Amino acid sequence: MTQVTMTVNGKSVSGQVEGRTLLAEFLREDLRLTGTHIGCDTSQCGACIVHVNGNAIKSCTALAADLDGAEVRTIEGMANADGSLSVIQQAFQDHHGLQCGFCTPGMVMTAAALLKENPKPSEAEIRAYLEGNICRCTGYHNIVKAIMAASGQDVSAIAAE
Amino acid sequence: MGQLGSRVGLYDAATVRVSATGTIQVMTGAHSHGQGHETVFAQVVADKLGIAEAAVEIVHGDTSKIPFGMGSYGSRSLAVCGSAMDRALDKIIAKGKKIAAHMLEAAEGDITFENGSFSVTGTDKAKSFGEIAFSAYVPHNYPLETLEPGLEETAFYDPNNFTYPAGAYLCEVEIDPDTGKVTICSFTCADDFGNVMNPMVVEGQVHGGVAQGIGQALVEHTAYDENGQLLTASYMDYAMPRADDLPFYQVDHSCVTPCSHNPLGVKGCGEAGAIGSPPAVVNAVIDALHRAGMDHVDHIDMPLTPARVWAAMQA
Amino acid sequence: MYNFEFAKAKTIADAVKALSSGDAQALGGGQTLLPTMKQRLAAPTTLVSLNAIPEMIGVCVNDAGEVCIGGATTHATVAREAAAHYPALAALASHIGDPAVRNRGTIGGSLANNDPSACYPAAALGSGAVIKTNARDIAADDYFLGMFTTALDEGEIITEVRFPVPQKANYQKFVQPASRFALVGVYVAKYAGGVRVAVTGAASDGVFRWAEAEAALSADFAATALDALAVPGNDMIADLHGSADYRAHLVKVMTKRAVAAAA
Ligand SMILES: Cc1cc2nc3c(=O)[nH]c(=O)nc-3n(C[C@H](O)[C@H](O)[C@H](O)COP(=O)(O)OP(=O)(O)OC[C@H]3O[C@@H](n4cnc5c(N)ncnc54)[C@H](O)[C@@H]3O)c2cc1C
Numbered sequence: 001m002t003q004v005t006m007t008v009n010g011k012s013v014s015g016q017v018e019g020r021t022l023l024a025e026f027l028r029e030d031l032r033l034t035g036t037h038i039g040c041d042t043s044q045c046g047a048c049i050v051h052v053n054g055n056a057i058k059s060c061t062a063l064a065a066d067l068d069g070a071e072v073r074t075i076e077g078m079a080n081a082d083g084s085l086s087v088i089q090q091a092f093q094d095h096h097g098l099q100c101g102f103c104t105p106g107m108v109m110t111a112a113a114l115l116k117e118n119p120k121p122s123e124a125e126i127r128a129y130l131e132g133n134i135c136r137c138t139g140y141h142n143i144v145k146a147i148m149a150a151s152g153q154d155v156s157a158i159a160a161e
Numbered sequence: 162m163g164q165l166g167s168r169v170g171l172y173d174a175a176t177v178r179v180s181a182t183g184t185i186q187v188m189t190g191a192h193s194h195g196q197g198h199e200t201v202f203a204q205v206v207a208d209k210l211g212i213a214e215a216a217v218e219i220v221h222g223d224t225s226k227i228p229f230g231m232g233s234y235g236s237r238s239l240a241v242c243g244s245a246m247d248r249a250l251d252k253i254i255a256k257g258k259k260i261a262a263h264m265l266e267a268a269e270g271d272i273t274f275e276n277g278s279f280s281v282t283g284t285d286k287a288k289s290f291g292e293i294a295f296s297a298y299v300p301h302n303y304p305l306e307t308l309e310p311g312l313e314e315t316a317f318y319d320p321n322n323f324t325y326p327a328g329a330y331l332c333e334v335e336i337d338p339d340t341g342k343v344t345i346c347s348f349t350c351a352d353d354f355g356n357v358m359n360p361m362v363v364e365g366q367v368h369g370g371v372a373q374g375i376g377q378a379l380v381e382h383t384a385y386d387e388n389g390q391l392l393t394a395s396y397m398d399y400a401m402p403r404a405d406d407l408p409f410y411q412v413d414h415s416c417v418t419p420c421s422h423n424p425l426g427v428k429g430c431g432e433a434g435a436i437g438s439p440p441a442v443v444n445a446v447i448d449a450l451h452r453a454g455m456d457h458v459d460h461i462d463m464p465l466t467p468a469r470v471w472a473a474m475q476a
Numbered sequence: 477m478y479n480f481e482f483a484k485a486k487t488i489a490d491a492v493k494a495l496s497s498g499d500a501q502a503l504g505g506g507q508t509l510l511p512t513m514k515q516r517l518a519a520p521t522t523l524v525s526l527n528a529i530p531e532m533i534g535v536c537v538n539d540a541g542e543v544c545i546g547g548a549t550t551h552a553t554v555a556r557e558a559a560a561h562y563p564a565l566a567a568l569a570s571h572i573g574d575p576a577v578r579n580r581g582t583i584g585g586s587l588a589n590n591d592p593s594a595c596y597p598a599a600a601l602g603s604g605a606v607i608k609t610n611a612r613d614i615a616a617d618d619y620f621l622g623m624f625t626t627a628l629d630e631g632e633i634i635t636e637v638r639f640p641v642p643q644k645a646n647y648q649k650f651v652q653p654a655s656r657f658a659l660v661g662v663y664v665a666k667y668a669g670g671v672r673v674a675v676t677g678a679a680s681d682g683v684f685r686w687a688e689a690e691a692a693l694s695a696d697f698a699a700t701a702l703d704a705l706a707v708p709g710n711d712m713i714a715d716l717h718g719s720a721d722y723r724a725h726l727v728k729v730m731t732k733r734a735v736a737a738a739a
């Protein structure tokens with residue numbers, strides 16, 4: 001067992017982990033932060049994406065022990081300090097950017113990483129950035145729309161009806 | 162339904178439980194895993210009773226709580242389960258009228274229910290839905306032989322026909338002549354789903370269906386070798402459409418022909434997207450090849466992967 | 477995934493030492509190794525993380541004008557930091573996998589793994605790069621020994637990769653629809669001394685140089701110079717995603733596109 005200490009959503013946490021403990025498992029099972037989902041467990045679907053030291057990574061394909069000392073942000077850390085939804089989360093709700101919600105934590109974390117790099121992405125840039133996030137419900141339409149809206153772009157003209 | 166060939170009734174069920182404070186729990190046989198029942202079913206109840214949607218809680222999936230139903234499949238949840246809910250609400254209103262008649266000292270036949278209020282026809286004597294709910298659980302002087310306390314009803318609704326949504330799907334593609342890669346340039350869906358309770362939810366259902374259908378048409382493939390060994394056993398080989406494979410879709414449901422045989426006038430919308438899109442995509446590809454002079458290509462098996470389209474072009 | 481001991485090296489020397497015992501294995505970004513271990517296709521007793529060795533991380537330009545990339549540098553860092561020095565290489569890195577994969581996966585891991593469909597092998601071979609390990613320098617031409625096979629010895633780690641910068645270069649990747657690795661990827665680089673063409677994704681022996689195309693392009697660096705050439709289908713991979721003939725055809729198409737984009 002290895003001792004790991006991380007800052008997760010601004011709080012210092014530590015625990016004993018096996019070598020093989022994935023970051024996703026540490027978050028979900030040890031810290032009970034079950035907002036991070038495990039979809040494929042083979043690094044294709046993106047449901048497990050969290051931010052580590054500011055970068056989006058797939059937490060199913062990273063070892064907790066390797067991230068000792070890291071700054072981690074999960075979907076639980078995305079709401080505003082007063083508990084209200086962040087701009088991206090609110091845009092997903094307003095634009096029906098989720099149906100079953102399984103992909104949503106990863107989509108929101110990926111969207112946040114994108115908007116940090118590129119505050120006003122085009123439709124094509126958003127679609128390209130979502131390459132590692134699979135959604136089986138929404139056909140991506142309202143996800144892309146929500147991200148455009150969250151970046152302050154006018155989405156009223158985007159085909160709805 | 163039985164007489165249409167299913168040989169058993171394809172009913173579904175709903176229990177509407179009104180609490181003493183006027184909030185409502187609806188226990189449904191349909192299960193929501195992202196279709197938005199919590200939103201749309203609450204709308205059905207709120208619209209019918211003239212109360213706030215926030216006062217309605219939809220309970221599903223827990224078989225220790227819900228009535229025996231058939232579940233969610235075949236685009237039936239609103240058409241069948243929603244109709245069961247509507248029938249249960251009819252019973253709630255009928256019972257409410259009895260309570261209102263007792264409270265307002267009027268004949269049951271003189272009570273009308275409108276906009277959340279029970280009133281004596283032609284007078285200004287009225288009780289709100291909330292007052293009726295409270296009275297149901299704090300019954301004063303009820304004629305107990307003819308009026309039970311409580312306000313909770315169950316209905317089983319068996320549709321007497323399928324619903325018949327109709328639609329037209331239009332797909333525009335480009336094919337890279339060197340590689341056979343198909344790009345979807347635009348995709349338009351026009352559907353008549355009867356009455357649309359919530360356009361945003363209905364569009365979402367169509368979007369998701371279209372993506373499933375485009376996936377089926379272009380990339381998704383469960384392949385086995387000659388020994389029966391699954392070749393697409395991981396996502397390294399089983400392809401699913403990603404955001405950059407798909408465009409924004411144009412969705413229209415301006416044509417509304419209400420369903421004639423269910424109380425909500427609604428038709429199934431969940432599967433339409435996945436039904437209309439594969440033929441639209443394949444026809445667009447074949448059409449594009451014909452326009453490029455490749456009249457010999459009349460058929461390509463799905464999925465129309467670049468390799469298959471290229472091979473068809475060489476033939 | 478079977479359990480293992482985890483160790484995190486702080487220096488190259490530490491890592492080499494830790495890797496010398498038992499069946500210890502190096503861990504780069506883990507983007508290939510961890511899925512492999514989950515499938516129990518690998519079960520090392522110890523994993524030695526290379527992710528905290530400062531001398532193995534980063535992009536710089538040496539006195540000879542070569543772009544030097546630390547073996548544990550992520551694809552995202554290469555995409556960002558090599559852009560000014562070697563745009564074609566940075567562009568290749570920016571299209572490996574998806575953003576989250578690029579934030580973990582490393583150049584050393586990719587070259588050590590030598591997946592027949594991976595992108596970096598094409599860049600390394602196409603640029604005539606030098607793969608520097610804890611023990612020696614290996615020329616790319618001597619490094620790739622077939623599918624998932626390289627010249628690396630047991631416990632040897634890639635500490636740096638040095639790329640001579642060409643006059644012109646471009647990588648064209650035609651993606652396999654499921655994995656998004658290269659179904660066929662072609663790296664074309666024009667140096668003063670001649671043109672190099674490296675092909676990934678296509679051949680069952682992994683990345684290879686297309687000699688005829690190199691000769692034709694060295695004489696005339698134009699897509700039309702390839703018109704008369706054809707790649708034989710014999711040694712091409714044939715699978716669910718494309719026949720050998722299709723791959724052979726794509727090699728030519730992608731090479732032409734790379735030349736057109738580079739020119
Ligand atoms: C969803 C997804 C999509 C991908 N798409 C692409 C793609 O399009 N193109 C592409 O090229 N790749 C792709 N990859 C692979 C990705 O680039 C991997 O990051 C890379 O192949 C392995 O690098 P790593 O650092 O993750 O290595 P690891 O997985 O940590 O290690 C791989 C192997 O290399 C060894 N190793 C690691 N570092 C070193 C070193 N410095 N010296 C010696 N040996 C070392 C390990 O022991 C192991 O055997 C994809 C991966 C995923 C998960």
Ligand code: FES
Nearest residue numbers: 039040041046060
């Ligand atoms: S669970 Fe990590 S990518 Fe799917």
Ligand code: FES
Nearest residue numbers: 099103135136137
């Ligand atoms: S909302 Fe269900 S997978 Fe995306």
